[in-house]
Amino acid sequence: MPSVTIYSTPQCPYCRMVKAFFDRKGIPYRDINVAEDRKAAEEVVRISGQLGVPVTVVDGEVIVGFDAQRLNELFGAPKRGPVADVMILGAGPAGLTAAVYTARKGLSTLVIAQNIGGQALESWAIENYMGFRMVKGDDLMKRFEEQVRELQIQLELDGVLSLGMADGLFVVKTATERSFSARSVIIATGKHPRSLGVADEEKFIGRGLSICSTCDGPLFRGKTVAVVGGGNSALQTAIEMSGIAQTVYLIVRSTLRCDDAYLEIYRKKENIVTFTNVEVSRLIGEKFLTGIAIKDRKTGEERELALDGLFAEIGWLPNTGFLDDLVTLNQEKEVIIDVNCHTNVPGIFAAGDVTSVKGKQIIIAAGEGAKAALEVYEWLVKEGATGAAPPA
Template sequence: MTRVTVYSTQNCPYCRMAKAFLDKYAVPYESLDVGADIEAAKKMIELSGQRGVPVIVVDDEVIVGFDAQRLTELFGETATDERYDVLIVGAGPAGLTAAVYCGRKMLNTIIISENIGGQALESWAIENYMGYRMVTGEDLMKKFEEQVRNLNLRLELDRITTITREGSLFVGKTASGAEVRAKAVILTQGNRPRKLGVANEEQYLGRGLSICSTCDGPLYKGKKVAVVGGGNSALQTAIEMSELAASVDLIVRSTIRADPVYVKKLEEKKNITVHTGSHVTALEGEKFLSAVTIENESGTVQKLELDGVFIEIGWLPNTDMVADLVNLNGKKEIIVDINGKTGTPGIFAAGDVTNVKSKQIIIASGDGAKAALEAYWYLLSEWKE
């Protein structure tokens, strides 16, 4: 019998997603919380060389992160070659809302995404979504997912790699090898984290360098960490990490650009040191990251001895796979009109992947609804076999 162990932390959304995947396919597994169990954390690091979660061990194979493609190969079923009214790419706030509206219009819909919740999953606390005084990103996305699951829709954890046109249909190919045909496509695949752009960055990812503080934060209890960035996400991460870590260095390239509510909370923290006008120039460490070098605007160089660094310097749109299908702006965002239409008939887009200026969950949700309604009207009045 296959032996599966999932190393996770309590608030890691990708850990819970991995467990949900295993539960879906009735795969028994042992779950170890490395945020609370020091020995389990040591074992995970020994097996994977990683200081990040989730880590999934299947017999002798070590899977780092929530690798939906590999887990599908081992335990799941790939989406069959079927024909749908609508293919939704991505399952963040925009994609899940679009799915609900497609479901209400009785459209045969499939949603394909690497995760459920998108970028919103990584929010420690959301305080500006109507109906909630405060809610975590994971809890809010659970509510979205529950509503989608109650409809007759297909939601698959996979990754669309290419989309092409085949006559009157669009064909989406996935990382697991499936082909999905649809009359219309709604693109809501969001963004990917922006990198620091310094030498050896890839070497330290998961080894002291993290892009998900909600996942990896508990591994740095009582340690020295830094957060790079000056926007809302960076300040929110610094504030939350100040409750776990011994000290936090906030490295801001120019000036802080966060909402006043976060600036006020930051000023109240005694164990956060802010370095404005500074950027990271080098990463150091043998097996794991142990120090960063920063340089300020006057050219002064400083070395910070650290155990971990969390990157929060913004995002880049995931549009490479559709660059030949839709119009992009200079930022590689999909250009849409007020209703979510792209320049290509049958393709609609919503959320952070588009050129809509304000990147907010509530705006992405509304735009997802508009894109779904436009897709419905397109199928009703324009689409032809």
């Protein structure tokens, strides 16, 4: 048996996924909670050079983040799966809901995703998903995942690199050099955060610049951090970090544009210091981020802020890079769908934040996932391409 140690924090969804990977393989591991164990928190930075979790050590090899590709390389995964009725790309609210619907219709269902839960994992307080007065994104997604795991659904943690067509089937190639085929596809790959557009961003990711406040927030206890953005996501992160960090700078390009519910909580937080009409002009630091420069958009005046951590919450781009020209996209690079989730290619459907549908919310993504699944079923039955029973 390999020796496996996982450094994690309790609220980190990616840590949960790493642990689920080893649980599924039946491989025991030592789990160290760095939110409680200060020494371990220092150790994880020393061995990985990162200010972020999860960090997994397998027989001395340090694996940073939830790196499904490296884990599959080390512990093996079948190179080619059987042909599925439907292949769902993405396991956020849209993909997971679609999977439950297609599996319940008797379709053989394959889900391929880099993580389970999608963006909702990043939200610490969801107050607009019906049935819950308030629920943490991680908790809500755990419930989605449980419901999926109760059904006959093949779940593959992997990155989709391309989607194409061959011999009348849809074929996906993945980051671990596997290929999967299906008779139909639902694209539910959501969106990813926009970058700040300043030099050295890549260099500082995990070294002070975080893309998951839920995961890495506890590592900045008592420190100074900045959150960039003026929308709901930025406010959520600033409020969350105000309970962990000593000081939170909120860096807003124009003015705050968020829901009143967040504004009300934000106004009560005395350790959030807000700068409006400014943008981040430089990242400062050698190995780790130690500060940023912000520039006044009217006067051009620049000032430096010393800090330990930076959270960028400045908007999103759809995850459609792997599609090339296979389906039609709009100007924002979102997949164009009709009211029933059909793309311009018969057999390819799409749902959730990756699509041209305006509302980007969990309840909408889940609803669209359900709609796409029902359309897939009807399409497969019409095509005579599935053994599942016809619609009642």
